[in-house]
Amino acid sequence: MPKMGDAMEEGTLVKWLKSEGDEVSEGDAIAEIETDKVTMELEAEDSGTLAQLIADEGQDIPVGEAIAFIQGEGEEVPERDGQAEEAGGAEEAEGAEGSGEAQAATATEAPEEEGGAREQQTDGRADGRFRASPIVRRLAQENDLDLSRIEGTGPAGRIVERDVRAAMERGDAQADGRAAEAEAPEAAAAAPQPAAAPEPTGAPGTEIVQPTRMLQIIGERMTQSKQQVPHYYATAEVQMDDLLALRKQLNEQLEEQGIKLSVNDFVMKACAVALEDYPNLNALWTSEGIELHQQVDLAMAVALDAGLITPVIRDAASKTLSAISAASKDLAKRAREGGLKPEEYQGGTFTVSNMGMFGVESFAAIINPPQAAIVAVSSIIQRAIFKEDEVVPVSLMKLTLSADHRISNGAEGAQYLAEVKRLLENPMILLV
Amino acid sequence: MAETKTYREALREAMVMEMDRDESVVLMGEDIGVYGGTHLITDGLIDQYGPRRVIDTPISELGFTGAAVGMAMEGMRPVVEMMTWNFSFLATDQIIQNAAKVRYFSGGQVKVPMVVRGPNGGGVQLSAQHTHSLENLYGHFPGLKVVSPVTPNDVKGLMLTAIRDDNCVIFLEAGALYGTKGEVEDGDNAIPFGKARIAREGSDVTLIAYGRQVNLCLRAADTLAEEDGVEAEVIDLRSIRPFDEDTIVESVEKTHRAVAVQEQWRWFGVASEVAAIIQDRAFDYLDAPIERVSGAEVPAPYARNLELEAFPSEKQVANAARRVLYMEEK
Numbered sequence: 001m002p003k004m005g006d007a008m009e010e011g012t013l014v015k016w017l018k019s020e021g022d023e024v025s026e027g028d029a030i031a032e033i034e035t036d037k038v039t040m041e042l043e044a045e046d047s048g049t050l051a052q053l054i055a056d057e058g059q060d061i062p063v064g065e066a067i068a069f070i071q072g073e074g075e076e077v078p079e080r081d082g083q084a085e086e087a088g089g090a091e092e093a094e095g096a097e098g099s100g101e102a103q104a105a106t107a108t109e110a111p112e113e114e115g116g117a118r119e120q121q122t123d124g125r126a127d128g129r130f131r132a133s134p135i136v137r138r139l140a141q142e143n144d145l146d147l148s149r150i151e152g153t154g155p156a157g158r159i160v161e162r163d164v165r166a167a168m169e170r171g172d173a174q175a176d177g178r179a180a181e182a183e184a185p186e187a188a189a190a191a192p193q194p195a196a197a198p199e200p201t202g203a204p205g206t207e208i209v210q211p212t213r214m215l216q217i218i219g220e221r222m223t224q225s226k227q228q229v230p231h232y233y234a235t236a237e238v239q240m241d242d243l244l245a246l247r248k249q250l251n252e253q254l255e256e257q258g259i260k261l262s263v264n265d266f267v268m269k270a271c272a273v274a275l276e277d278y279p280n281l282n283a284l285w286t287s288e289g290i291e292l293h294q295q296v297d298l299a300m301a302v303a304l305d306a307g308l309i310t311p312v313i314r315d316a317a318s319k320t321l322s323a324i325s326a327a328s329k330d331l332a333k334r335a336r337e338g339g340l341k342p343e344e345y346q347g348g349t350f351t352v353s354n355m356g357m358f359g360v361e362s363f364a365a366i367i368n369p370p371q372a373a374i375v376a377v378s379s380i381i382q383r384a385i386f387k388e389d390e391v392v393p394v395s396l397m398k399l400t401l402s403a404d405h406r407i408s409n410g411a412e413g414a415q416y417l418a419e420v421k422r423l424l425e426n427p428m429i430l431l432v
Numbered sequence: 433m434a435e436t437k438t439y440r441e442a443l444r445e446a447m448v449m450e451m452d453r454d455e456s457v458v459l460m461g462e463d464i465g466v467y468g469g470t471h472l473i474t475d476g477l478i479d480q481y482g483p484r485r486v487i488d489t490p491i492s493e494l495g496f497t498g499a500a501v502g503m504a505m506e507g508m509r510p511v512v513e514m515m516t517w518n519f520s521f522l523a524t525d526q527i528i529q530n531a532a533k534v535r536y537f538s539g540g541q542v543k544v545p546m547v548v549r550g551p552n553g554g555g556v557q558l559s560a561q562h563t564h565s566l567e568n569l570y571g572h573f574p575g576l577k578v579v580s581p582v583t584p585n586d587v588k589g590l591m592l593t594a595i596r597d598d599n600c601v602i603f604l605e606a607g608a609l610y611g612t613k614g615e616v617e618d619g620d621n622a623i624p625f626g627k628a629r630i631a632r633e634g635s636d637v638t639l640i641a642y643g644r645q646v647n648l649c650l651r652a653a654d655t656l657a658e659e660d661g662v663e664a665e666v667i668d669l670r671s672i673r674p675f676d677e678d679t680i681v682e683s684v685e686k687t688h689r690a691v692a693v694q695e696q697w698r699w700f701g702v703a704s705e706v707a708a709i710i711q712d713r714a715f716d717y718l719d720a721p722i723e724r725v726s727g728a729e730v731p732a733p734y735a736r737n738l739e740l741e742a743f744p745s746e747k748q749v750a751n752a753a754r755r756v757l758y759m760e761e762k
Binding site (some may be wrong): 133134135136137138161162213 | 716
């Protein structure tokens with residue numbers, strides 16, 4: 001089973017296109033293979049007699065396992081076990097070249113796949129291509145070590161605990177350290193790994209502080225998101241004048257009831273309502289597939305001194321503006337006081353991040369995995385625009401959608417943003 | 433308070449304590465009364481308690497063990513001596529078919545609170561028919577409890593628990609160690625079944641044994657510390673059924689290596705069970721395959737030099753530890 005992309009760990013043999021005993025030439029299609037991304041024909045790597053079909057149709061086969069044996073002149077069909085070994089070995093020997101070709105065949109996917117390249121490689125080697133004791137594999141995983149950089153001193157080169165301990169002491173087995181030397185440079189450029197941070201400069205006027213636990217977690221998750229989730233971005237500019245007028249009017253009427261709607265309340269309501277027609281954006285990327293949610297559990301980013309947190313307004317699309325307003329004020333207040341319960345900041349399906357209060361013209365947010373999308377809300381800025389040859393002042397606000405390309409494509413994101421824009425520019429709709 | 437006593441004295445003390453406390457406790461066996469017991473475990477007790485509570489039996493293991501089962505079913509608490517456990521083969525029908533199963537058959541209505549005790553294992557040149565370690569045999573049967581103490585303190589504490597237990601307890605004494613001495617707690621030091629003892633703390637490798645082999649492991653651990661700078665943890669299982677899995681698993685999670693030692697033959701033995709439990713529950717912590725050190729696959733030889741070869745040695749244990757540590761054997 002050839003590697004048709006670096007994220008590929010196994011492929012399904014959909015159908016044999018040749019039968020046992022057929023003569024095949026190099027390049028002939030012999031089988032149809034399905035990966036999680038594509039279905040493609042598998043070409044014979046050599047000419048000869050298709051002496052043995054090892055894999056059955058419908059079977060999932062790990063990358064590197066033999067699926068068939070092509071018998072050249074004077075060759076004998078090996079025993080099953082030996083054969084699997086041999087074929088696996090050959091695949092490995094071809095190494096990066098082979099997978100490079102396969103990748104070219106799925107060119108559209110290539111850029112995002114390369115992101116996982118080195119990590120897959122590391123994991124792949126840990127899955128049995130060399131010997132390591134269970135505790136070694138555990139230590140490697142816990143400490144992010146690359147076992148291919150450690151020499152085993154146990155029987156048959158088994159890597160044993162003392163080898164790992166020694167490597168950890170020397171500090172030369174970190175998985176991220178090997179990027180530069182071993183791997184193709186273009187892959188490294190396409191997907192930089194978290195490089196080992198440089199030594200402190202120790203310059204006068206500097207100090208070292210340690211990241212808080214919260215910062216570490218945010219850092220890990222955001223790194224993971226940026227590296228593994230293929231973000232695309234779309235920005236729309238919304239004319240806010242009607243909304244600001246409506247808000248002013250409503251707030252005057254509601255003042256006695258102690259209700260004060262914020263611009264963000266309208267934005268959140270609009271984002272939630274608009275999702276109704278775009279279920280792919282109100283979704284989670286899960287181990288079993290894309291989980292589409294009917295209900296919008298809207299996460300709102302709240303900045304804290306120690307980091308940030310995203311409490312969730314449940315079923316935001318069905319809530320009135322005043323209910324959203326009350327919920328967001330309450331959640332934000334308690335978030336800052338550290339008084340949120342886990343169920344109040346977990347389980348969001350979509351996120352809105354608003355930095356309008358800081359005077360930013362535009363920004364793009366990092367997707368909060370496993371969610372499919374996030375909207376970044378910028379400040380309302382007065383601009384002069386042309387309206388039928390006349391220069392008029394308008395209040396403009398930029399919204400930037402970041403979405404997971406595995407789940408949704410750009411056209412969908414653009415249409416969604418257009419719907420949010422329509423709602424915000426015709427804000428009365430949000431009242432019904 | 434504790435006092436230094438021999439294994440024999442500690443064992444006798446436990447039986448005396450229970451005979452004083454509970455008059456349903458009686459002792460039975462060949463030559464245990466007038467003669468004082470072949471191993472002098474019951475020496476003097478017939479004078480103290482009389483022939484109705486210290487009963488000399490005919491040479492008929494099946495007969496007197498069966499009688500004890502019946503007495504236990506009727507509410508007495510017989511403690512039956514096998515002159516050596518090798519003779520228990522004659523009594524296995526009563527032990528396995530009745531003592532282990534009556535409580536089950538009767539839906540819990542009839543209990544069989546009896547102890548079968550005696551010296552187990554080899555090491556004293558008694559040759560093939562008189563040299564067996566039977567913990568795996570009896571440990572195999574649900575309905576029996578099986579213990580195998582090695583220290584004087586444990587033999588007392590476990591005997592107290594055995595006599596008080598409402599089930600048939602197979603009490604395997606380290607026959608070769610009756611004369612060894614150790615600190616024994618005064619009074620009631622009953623030790624629960626199913627709780628292993630950490631005989632020596634260590635961080636690098638876990639040696640697991642029970643009975644006489646615990647001492648072997650302790651000596652091997654000293655050698656490893658002196659010669660190799662290796663700190664071995666030694667676990668004394670004490671109880672074969674019920675079995676203390678947690679203590680072993682916790683130790684291996686710490687040391688990442690294990691050697692299971694038993695005097696009995698390798699196949700289908702307690703050490704195999706230990707290895708299975710470790711790989712089942714601590715697989716991700718292992719740095720090396722679990723080693724087993726066992727007796728040689730032959731009937732026990734009589735000649736001293738051959739007998740020594742046939743049983744696990746300190747050197748074998750130390751070398752097994754070195755293998756799991758990926759060190760050179762010596």
